[in-house]
Amino acid sequence: MLELLTRFSAGFRRYFVIGPACKLLEVFFDLLTPLVIARMIDEGVGARDADAVLRYGLLLFAMAVIGMGFTLVCQKMAALASQGMGTNMRSALYRRINEFANVELDRFGTPSLITRITNDINQIQLAIALGVRQLIRWPFLAVGSMVAALLIDLKLGVIFLISTPLIGLVFWLVMARCVPYFKQMQAKLDRIGLITREGLSGARVVRAFVREDHERERFRQAAYEQSAVAIAVGKLSSILNPVTFLVMNLGVCAILWMGGIQVNVGDLTQGEVMAFVNYMTQTLLSIVYVANLVVVFTKASASASRVNEVLHCEPSITDEGNTAVELPSAQQVTAGTAAPALRFDAACFAFGDAQANTLDNVTLQVNAGQTLGVIGGTGSGKSTLVSLIPRLYDVRSGAVEVMGIDVRRWPLDQLRHVVGTVPQRASLLSGTIRSNLTWRDSHATDDELWAALECAQAADFVRKLPKGLDAPVEAGGKNFSGGQRQRLTIARAVVGSPLILILDDSASALDFKTDAALRRAVHARSRQESAAGGLPLTTVIVSQRVSSVRDADLICVMSHGSVAGLGTHDELLKTCPLYEEICLSQLKREELGGTAPVPAAPAPAQAAPSVPVQPAAPNIPNLAFEGGEAR
Amino acid sequence: MNPYASAGSVSTVTASVSGNDNLNGEGGETPRGDIGGARLSTMQVTRRLLSYVRPHAFSFSVSFVSAAISVVLQLYTPILIGRGIDLIIDTGRVDFDALMPLVQTLALVVVGAAAFQWLQGYCVNRLCYETVRDMRIEASEKLSRMPLSFIDAHPHGDLISRVVNDVDQVGDGLLQGFTQLFTGVVTILGTLVFMLSISVPMAIVVVLVTPASVLAASLIAKFSNRSFIDQQRVQGQLGGYIEEYVGNQRLVNTFSHGNDAQQGFDALNGELYTAGERAQFLSSLSNPGTRFINNLIYAVVAVIGCMGVITGVPAQLTVGEVQTFLSYANQYTKPFNEVTSVITQIQTAYASACRLFALLDAVEEEPDAADALELTDPQGAVSLSHVDFSYVKDRKLLQDICVDAKPGMSFALVGPTGCGKTTLINLLLRFYDIDAGAIELDGHDTHDITRASLRRSFGMVLQDTWLFEGTVHDNIAYGRPDATREEVIEAARRAHADKFIAQLPQGYDTVIGEDGGSFSTGQKQLLCIARVMLTDPAILLLDEATSSIDTRTELQVQAAFDELMAGRTSFVVAHRLSTIRNADCILYMRDGQILERGTHDELLALGGAYAELYNSQFAES
Secondary structure: OHHHHHHHOOOOHHHHHHHHHHHHHHHHHHHHHHHHHHHHHHHHHOOOOHHHHHHHHHHHHHHHHHHHHHHHHHHHHHHHHHHHHHHHHHHHHHHHHHHOOHHHHHHHOHHHHHHHHHHHHHHHHHHHHHHHHHHOHHHHHHHHHHHHHHHHOHHHHHHHHHHHHHHHHHHHHHHHHHHHHHHHHHHHHHHHHHHHHHHHHOHHHHHHOOOHHHHHHHHHHHHHHHHHHHHHHHHHHOOHHHHHHHHHHHHHHHHHHHHHHHHHHOOOOHHHHHHHHHHHHHHHHHHHHHHHHHHHHHHHHHHHHHHHHHHHOOOOOOOOOOOOOOOOOHHHHHHOOOOOOEEEEEEEEOOOOOOOOOEEEEEEEEOOOOEEEEEEOOOOOHHHHHHOOOOOOOOOEEEEEEOOEEHHHOOHHHHHHHEEEEOOOOOOOOEEHHHHHOOOOOOOOHHHHHHHHHHOOOHHHHHHOOOHHHOEEOHHHOOOOHHHHHHHHHHHHHOOOOOEEEEEOOOOOOOHHHHHHHHHHHHHHHHHHHHOOOOOOEEEEEEOOHHHHOOOOEEEEEEOOEEEEEEOHHHHHHHOHHHHHHHHHHOOHHHHOOOOOOOOOOOOOOOOOOOOOOOHHHHHHHHHHHHHHHO | OOOOOOOOOHHHHHHHHOOOOOOOOOOOOOOOOOOOOOOOOHHHHHHHHHHHHHHHHHHHHHHHHHHHHHHHHHHHHHHHHHHHHHHEOOOOOEOHHHHHHHHHHHHHHHHHHHHHHHHHHHHHHHHHHHHHHHHHHHHHHHHHHOOHHHHHHOOHHHHHHHHHHHHHHHHHHHHHHHHHHHHHHHHHHHHHHHHHHHOHHHHHHHHHHHHHHHHHHHHHHHHHHHHHHHHHHHHHHHHHHHHHHHHOHHHHHHOOOHHHHHHHHHHHHHHHHHHHHHHHHHHOOHHHHHHHHHHHHHHHHHHHHHHHHHHOOOOOOOHHHHHHHHHHHHHHHHHHHHHHHHHHHHHHHHHHHHHHHHHHHOOOOOOOOOOOEOOOOOOOOEEEEEEEEOOEOOEOOEEEEEEEEOOOOEEEEEOOOOOOHHHHHHHHOOOOOOOEEEEEEOOEEHHHEOHHHHHHOEEEEOOOOOOOOEEHHHHHHHHOOOOOHHHHHHHHHHOOOHHHHHOOOOHHHOEEOHHHOOOOHHHHHHHHHHHHHHOOOOEEEEEOOOOOOOHHHHHHHHHHHHHHHOOOEEEEEOOOHHHHHOOOEEEEEEOOEEEEEEOHHHHHHHOOHHHHHHHHHHOOO
16 A cells, blocks of 8 residues: 555655645644633633633634634645545556556456456545545544643543553454455355346246246345344444443543542642543544544555556566567569568467467468468367467467567567457447547548448448448447447458458358458458559458358368368368368368368367267268258 | 348347336336336335334334433433533532442443443344345345246346345335434434423524534535536546456457557546546535534533523523533534435435335236146147237237147247247247247147246257356256266266366366356357256257357267257257258248248258248358
């Protein structure tokens, strides 16, 4: 907490001095009040002097007004410091999140990052404000009252020395026990929410399996657990108020009795006994507030350490010291002397410290203007493979090169501008179609945007929108269908003329016809670019559909993170049983278009060797024959 | 668009029902998502709330009685203290004979007040949380008795909020709020009585000056409230921005869009600073503000009191009585401010109670008839005759559907999105009841069979996977909780889920997080398939059950399904040709009607809509 405060206190230090200083004056007046009243009684009432009473009355009045004035200053300082520092922290935190590579994002997780930048910072802001306003006030009031009481009379002061620590102890005991319960209580409440949500989202499954009784029992149990914890907390915390009241007033009893003795021998006056009573009340009430502060600060310090954790986490991918890369010329590309547009050299990758590689020893290269198809089952590593190209992750060993230069030597901005990506999840951000499309090139002209939309097969439906390019987009692009969203994300990647276009399973919501038209348009764009003297567009298509990749110059078949086959469609049909199997699961044998006679698919070596039974294998030819007969 | 590619998932019916939000089916008088029912009067709400308290009547009355006793005793202490001070006048003028019993009385009163205060806190706390618990359970069980049309038509977030937050609000606001209100009122009245009993003129002085404090507090609250709303609005905007951009951080990274995103963020952040600083400052005025007024009052009471002691005007007082009045002046204003805030809390709580009761009053699913048939050994003969159905009264969905399925036959449902394929499955399981016609299972109208036994006859896998928070084992064994580990593993193996389960840290005992945790959609689907593999249904319903699984695994899973389906009746909604082609009968649906039916070859030969669909998808150039 302190560390975070020091770090962000530049420019706010004066508030931390002025604020509490002003507050101190108010507290000082608060402390004087019982003394003034004591004087009022002893000098005014005792001496029957109405003027004295009035004088002290005016003094009280003036103290209240001045005290209020100082407080206003303090409150303003608190607001300025807490909001100012919170704003800076939020900005710094967001900047750090923006610097994070996917590895760090994976580590923290999105919900956790969001909580840190919202709730945690709010919590810290609250603590700063309370700190400026009250951290001085209540402890000072408590201690000050005690000191004032001791100054009046040391013997009576002993009562304070006993009762104050007593209350402190009670608070400490109760709080220490309550705090762990609070967390538990929230967890139990979350669980009730979770079970309710599951019950609603799974209503069909629950009813179809006739498990209503089980769900009912589950909820009942969670509700009972929650109430048990809540009652336990309540039991503890309901002690606090009565005990404070008890100790405080028993203290008063002692003051009256001992004060009586003191007054009787002439060591004290009646007014001073009254002051004692008032100081007693003030001390113990202050302790209640101090306890409250302790809770706020405990929470804030937990928040601060969560914020610090993010601020201290250094992004694993940086481009420090990398200078701009010179792109090959069009002539070099035509002459074939340019480095391959894309090259994987024994690239290995693993998430975190995992033992097994998620990607193992991938080697392939694609020349400028060519198309690479990547196919494989879910979880085979296709998306991971292409995420290495814009350096969203770094390889564990080996290298990934773009235009002959290792991606780790590119400036990130330039690399990610050269590489246009259409991610698997078609997400758009709220704004307009234009604001979404200009992510890669904020100065793109309308013509360029329409060209990109044409290429992505999205121009038709955008044209039909009343506002065209300026049509609103809701968060997540919810006001568009899945297919439309996907086409818009394709257009977004094409704007700003990327040299490498990655389509990561981004035609899944498109029908076959549109998918084919899209691929043709991308191809045409590539030819156009090179005809215009530019560099041709290299395309990487990740798909589960054979039809999407079969025309690619090079197809990479992925299985469990490694390359199971590399070649053209025809080559792979001959050499890669897995590829053949994938093809057969989607197309009929006569649609494969392979030239050589294909043997009945054997159980593939790579595919799930540890599964003892392979029921699918004998089924495949069978199914295909059926299909054949059907024709 | 490829009609095969995205068949409506079950939950898409939500959209089609959205016209019928009012859960009592009276048509759209209420705004979307609203269950309605704000019609309860305050009196009705209070009466119903009291009915929840009735089982706890004892602790309820104890808490009120002890609150009253505690407050009175607490108020009595300043009087005793004042009297005590009056006994300590000056050197040699201390009346110890009177002081001793007074201190003893004071100690007793204090102990008594503390004890009753504790008792009251204890009772209210217990009462509150137990009532909250009972209300929650009632609300949750209510949900389980509601028809699916209700659950589909209302945003789940709203329903959850009723069960979780609203019930909490009711507990906090009504139970604790009421006792606070009660103690507050008793304190005000008690103080008044005590003050009047000491000195009427002084009491009038205190009563006259206190409204200033209350007024100041409410003025500040009004100002700060306005700025709070402002702050909340900007905070909401920034929160939305964060949710959206941090949620898409990988995308931002991919496009090196961080700098632009930061600019947008900083703009909103700056706005929040302005609004937040203002709100923070204004709201921080309320304590010092009331404290200031109280200090003024304190000074006024002290001066007037002392004058009274000296001159007897406005009242003849002792010094001790001045002390008493000073304490009262301090105390008297506090409950006023508390009562104001408690009333707001109680208002919120009433609103929450209305929302809760609206849920509890919703019309439930019609229970099974008393003489409903318990189907023990279903054969799987399903027949639909002239079935009509619509989610919304004036928008017909299914019309005149007739299907006759002999035991063991397999049906594939094909057609464009929204044609009613998924609806048909909803009707078979009686998630919705048909408007006209009849559905029979083994010759019995499904209306006359208990829902439980009807549903046990079916095995179902939906496109929307559903996993609950629990172990992998429990999730797979959901339909047969008594299954052994071996049976579960065997089911997982047949669903091709065994392999990735084995790789989990705790294998079958791994706890799955909320909504499937870190599993991919495909893996979740495999787990749901394993779930149905473990059961032994007479009829199998698969609604896009393999839509998220890669084609190769799908083939293997399909083989397992074929095994499971052998000899069973099955209805399959699918978009993959291989699945459709093998069906005994393909039902081609459009606009809620069965346009064509027959085998794959028959339909191709027919050259109708199905053939067109088939050609557009698979005859790619």
